[in-house]
Amino acid sequence: xxxxxxxxxxxxxxxxxxxxxxxxxxxxxxxxxxxxxxxxxxxxxxxxxxxxxxxxxxxxxxxxxxxxxxxxxxxxxxxxxxxxxxxxxxxxxxxxxxxxxxxxxxxxxxxxxxxxxxxxxxxxxxxxxxxxxxxxxxxxxxxxxxxxxxxxxxxxxxxxxxxxxxxxxxxxxxxxxxxxxxxxxxxxxxxxxxxxxxxxxxxxxxxxxxxxxxxxxxxxxxxxxxxxxxxxxxxxxxxxxxxxxxxxxxxxxxxxxxxxxxxxxxxxxxxxxxxxxxxxxxxxxxxxxxxxxxxxxxxxxxxxxxxxxxxxxxxxxxxxxxxxxxxxxxxxxxxxxxxxxxxxxxxxxxxxxxxxxxxxxxxxxxxxxxxxxxxxxxxxxxxxxxxxxxxxxxxxxxxxxxxxxxxxxxxxxxxxxxxxxxxx
Amino acid sequence: xxxxxxxxxxxxxxxxxxxxxxxxxxxxxxxxxxxxxxxxxxxxxxxxxxxxxxxxxxxxxxxxxxxxxxxxxxxxxxxxxxxxxxxxxxxxxxxxxxxxxxxxxxxxxxxxxxxxxxxxxxxxxxxxxxxxxxxxxxxxxxxxxxxxxxxxxxxxxxxxxxxxxxxxxxxxxxxxxxxxxxxxxxxxxxxxxxxxxxxxxxxxxxxxxxxxxxxxxxxxxxxxxxxxxxxxxxxxxxxxxxxxxxxxxxxxxxxxxxxxxx
Numbered sequence: 001x002x003x004x005x006x007x008x009x010x011x012x013x014x015x016x017x018x019x020x021x022x023x024x025x026x027x028x029x030x031x032x033x034x035x036x037x038x039x040x041x042x043x044x045x046x047x048x049x050x051x052x053x054x055x056x057x058x059x060x061x062x063x064x065x066x067x068x069x070x071x072x073x074x075x076x077x078x079x080x081x082x083x084x085x086x087x088x089x090x091x092x093x094x095x096x097x098x099x100x101x102x103x104x105x106x107x108x109x110x111x112x113x114x115x116x117x118x119x120x121x122x123x124x125x126x127x128x129x130x131x132x133x134x135x136x137x138x139x140x141x142x143x144x145x146x147x148x149x150x151x152x153x154x155x156x157x158x159x160x161x162x163x164x165x166x167x168x169x170x171x172x173x174x175x176x177x178x179x180x181x182x183x184x185x186x187x188x189x190x191x192x193x194x195x196x197x198x199x200x201x202x203x204x205x206x207x208x209x210x211x212x213x214x215x216x217x218x219x220x221x222x223x224x225x226x227x228x229x230x231x232x233x234x235x236x237x238x239x240x241x242x243x244x245x246x247x248x249x250x251x252x253x254x255x256x257x258x259x260x261x262x263x264x265x266x267x268x269x270x271x272x273x274x275x276x277x278x279x280x281x282x283x284x285x286x287x288x289x290x291x292x293x294x295x296x297x298x299x300x301x302x303x304x305x306x307x308x309x310x311x312x313x314x315x316x317x318x319x320x321x322x323x324x325x326x327x328x329x330x331x332x333x334x335x336x337x338x339x340x341x342x343x344x345x346x347x348x349x350x351x352x353x354x355x356x357x358x359x360x361x362x363x364x365x366x367x368x369x370x371x372x373x374x375x376x377x378x379x380x381x382x383x384x385x386x387x388x389x390x391x392x393x394x395x396x397x398x399x400x401x402x403x404x405x406x407x408x409x410x411x412x413x414x415x416x417x418x419x420x421x422x423x424x
Numbered sequence: 425x426x427x428x429x430x431x432x433x434x435x436x437x438x439x440x441x442x443x444x445x446x447x448x449x450x451x452x453x454x455x456x457x458x459x460x461x462x463x464x465x466x467x468x469x470x471x472x473x474x475x476x477x478x479x480x481x482x483x484x485x486x487x488x489x490x491x492x493x494x495x496x497x498x499x500x501x502x503x504x505x506x507x508x509x510x511x512x513x514x515x516x517x518x519x520x521x522x523x524x525x526x527x528x529x530x531x532x533x534x535x536x537x538x539x540x541x542x543x544x545x546x547x548x549x550x551x552x553x554x555x556x557x558x559x560x561x562x563x564x565x566x567x568x569x570x571x572x573x574x575x576x577x578x579x580x581x582x583x584x585x586x587x588x589x590x591x592x593x594x595x596x597x598x599x600x601x602x603x604x605x606x607x608x609x610x611x612x613x614x615x616x617x618x619x620x621x622x623x624x625x626x627x628x629x630x631x632x633x634x635x636x637x638x639x640x641x642x643x644x645x646x647x648x649x650x651x652x653x654x655x656x657x658x659x660x661x662x663x664x665x666x667x668x669x670x671x672x673x674x675x676x677x678x679x680x681x682x683x684x685x686x
Contacts, residue, residue: 371488376525377535379485380595381513381543390538394529394578401529 013048015069017041019170020140028143030119036126040140049133056131059314059346060285065254066200066228073169074195081163084188084220084411088158091146096171098144106154112145112174121147124176124206134230134258138202141172145203148177152210156185159218159408163190166223168197174204181210181238186405187217191231193224193251202230209241211265216244216403220415223252225280232258237297239265246403247274248412249284250419259288263297273399274303277416278311278343279423285314292321292328292358301332304396307343308423316348317362323354332362337369337395339424389424393417435501436603436634437461437484442495443659444483453479455659456495461603461652464631468645468670469638471656472678477638478522480656481607484636485519486512499603513539514546516602520592520609527579532591535579536561540598564597568624585612593624604628604635610644622647642674655681 009017020041029037049066050057073095080092080099091109092099098111115121125142127135146162164173175189189205201223209215223229229252237243249255263270270290278284290299303315313336321328336345349362369391377387393416400412437460444454453476461467471477483490484497486509496503504512527535540560541551552560565572568590580588589609596604606625610618625635625648637648645653645667653669654661655678662685663669673681 372525373527375487375509376521376527377530377539378509379487379513379519379521380535380539380599381510381546382539383510383542383546384508386538386542387510390530390535391527394527396529398529398578 009045009048010063012066012068013044013063016137017045019069019071023141026143027141028113028116030117030122032119032122033116033125036122037140040127040136043127044136044140050131054131056287056316057133059316059348060256060283062133062256065283069170069200070168070198070226071170072197073199074167074197076165076167076194081165081192081194083161084190085159085161085405085407088161088188090161090163091148092163092165093145093173094165095167095169096143096173098146105156106151107160108149108151110147112147112176113143115147116142121174128234128260134202134232134256135204137230138172138174138204138232141170141202142174142204143172145174148175150177150179150183150185152180152182154180154183154185156183159186159188159405161188161190163192164201164203166191166193166199166201166227167195168193168199170200172202174206176206178208179210179213179215181212183210183213183215185215186408187215188220189218190220190222191229192222193227196224196226198226199223200228203232205233207233208236209238209243211238212240213238214242216246218246218412219248219257220412221249221251221255221257222415223255225251225253227252228254230256232260235259235261237261237263237265237268237270240267241265242269242271244271244273244403246399247272247286248415249275249286250277250415252284253282255282255284257286259286259290261288261290262293263291263299264293266294266296268297270299271402272299272301273402274301274315275396275399275416276303276305276307276313277396277419277423278305278313279308280311281309282311284311285316287314287316289318290320290330292319292325292330294322295324295326295328297325298329300330302399303334304399305334305336305345306339306392306396307336307345308339310340310342311344313345314348315345316350318350318352319360321351321353321355321358321360325355326357328355328358328360330358330360334364335395336364336366337392338366339368339392389420392424393420434463435460436463436465436499437636438498440496440498442483442497443493444479444490445493447489447491452493453490453659454483457656457660459654459661461634461636463634465652466629466635466637466648466650468650468653468667469636469656470640470642470653470670470673473640475656476659477656478607479659481519481605481638484517484605485509510542511546513599513601514543517605518596518599518601518603519605520589520596520607522608522611524580524588524592526581526583528581530579532575532577532579533561536575536595536598539595543599560598564594567597567627568594569620570594586614586617589613589621590617590624593621597624597628602633604633605638606635607638608640609637610639610641618644619647642670645670657682657685
């Protein structure tokens with residue numbers, strides 16, 4: 001039986017298990033954590049990586065797509081990157097290790113490894129369910145990251161940037177952040193490669209948003225051209241909490257971003273905005289599972305995709321409205337610009353509504369550039385290439401402009417135009 | 425033929441036996457059109473609905489949805505049929521649209537700056553500095569009584585009909601074209617807005633610039649007084665005259681002229 005199971009493992013699966021065996025003794029954790037890691041790895045051995053036969057992975061057959069586990073890491077250096085927005089406080093995780101121990105202002109910051117060692121991380125370390133391959137991989141391998149506690153009433157004047165600097169090899173990080181009540185602020189979760197070495201990255205953020213807190217959380221993924229990025233964010237929204245979640249994918253070869261969001265306080269509101277800039281032979285998947293679990297909550301989701309070359313994109317958006325979550329108001333849209341005949345984007349909206357007094361809607365469009373817009377710009381003397389670039393930029397910039405912070409808008413628009421200049 | 429002859433200015437635009445059709449379905453709209461416009465001239469093109477007025481403006485601008493099947497368009501003596509809209513614009517042809525499109529996500533100011541600088545680049549001129557650009561926009565906007573708050577919005581997005589038309593004239597003033605084509609610029613304007621727009625156009629009149637005013641009604645021509653008036657019908661110019669022709673049309677309608685031409 002055991003033999004059979006082993007023989008079905010792919011090269012990447014075997015390499016993952018091998019890597020785990022090699023790291024035994026290096027992976028931090030007390031008894032509870034170690035027991036949990038062993039179980040997670042055992043599940044991984046038994047089940048392997050998910051295939052398209054698993055509903056949640058239907059468009060991203062990880063077993064087939066993940067060919068190997070890179071081992072050779074380059075030099076990530078020991079320096080933090082310049083923050084996206086000048087002057088913002090920075091916490092850096094360099095090649096999977098928390099680089100700062102300092103606290104930023106009123107924030108309580110701890111290296112995640114400490115929480116593994118004292119065992120307090122065990123409670124959140126498990127996978128979310130049987131199909132949670134990202135949680136399983138991360139829970140097995142995670143070594144470090146940060147735990148951040150933001151006290152009640154904190155107002156962050158500058159965006160807090162938490163950087164994950166990668167230089168290849170396999171790297172697994174975690175970021176639990178607890179926001180007390182009535183916090184106001186912006187957090188940037190930034191994943192960036194600084195070398196060409198291929199990386200396998202898994203990352204889980206866990207954020208609890210307290211009552212009345214108004215938070216903007218930006219995930220900016222700019223991994224290298226050979227990298228696999230398996231990201232997950234677990235969110236719990238308290239009463240009257242307002243979260244704007246921006247997910248920007250502008251890198252990586254194989255990317256899965258999972259957004260697991262529980263709206264569990266009345267009056268809470270989620271704004272999800274996604275931008276996927278896809279090119280080359282890449283595969284990028286954004287999968288959201290959103291639960292409206294209590295009455296009087298709202299959400300809007302807008303995903304904009306620009307797909308060049310032979311790139312493939314996926315957006316799965318599942319909205320569940322619990323039986324007593326009356327007056328839920330949820331609207332989801334996914335708009336795609338296909339820039340080549342070989343580009344693909346798959347959209348799977350799912351609504352599971354168990355309450356009877358709700359408003360839920362979804363829509364998807366796929367288009368080329370509007371040729372009336374192109375003509376108008378050209379009629380003013382803007383050459384075709386430049387006009388096209390302006391329109392693609394506009395298509396996604398519209399989303400970024402919803403952020404109110406001008407410096408932040410400018411920085412993200414810079415990321416977008418730099419990507420477009422390279423790929424368009 | 426004295427109406428168009430009052431100057432010895434060179435021909436800026438010469439349209440010769442032009443035939444053009446809708447690319448998608450092959451419907452012929454322009455059927456053997458001849459028209460000459462000289463530098464310094466303001467030419468009005470009038471005609472009933474469906475006569476091909478807007479199509480003519482699109483064909484002049486190089487819109488891809490129309491195909492020229494016969495004839496030629498000479499601009500300063502050179503055929504422009506092979507040029508795309510951006511190249512024509514850089515050569516100084518400007519079309520003020522009847523229905524300017526809204527382009528979300530493109531900031532109006534950024535658009536103006538890119539358009540001005542791309543045209544300058546195409547002509548081998550230096551790009552504008554930001555202060556120079558800002559000053560030009562501010563001056564031109566003030567003349568057209570355009571609130572600069574409007575220019576902070578995305579291009580044409582949420583502009584009223586009148587604001588869109590004014591924004592078109594603002595672009596024209598900033599881009600300083602040689603040949604201005606105004607397609608039904610009066611439609612949707614109240615009388616005050618019409619005067620502002622007409623003043624804006626009149627301010628651009630000069631001996632080395634020509635203006636083609638396409639309009640349905642004579643009203644606009646009270647404010648932008650044309651040198652020549654041409655009646656378009658079924659894709660041809662069937663009658664030309666001086667500004668009195670516009671008054672005749674206003675009084676008697678198109679029936680007489682169409683009847684005489686048939």
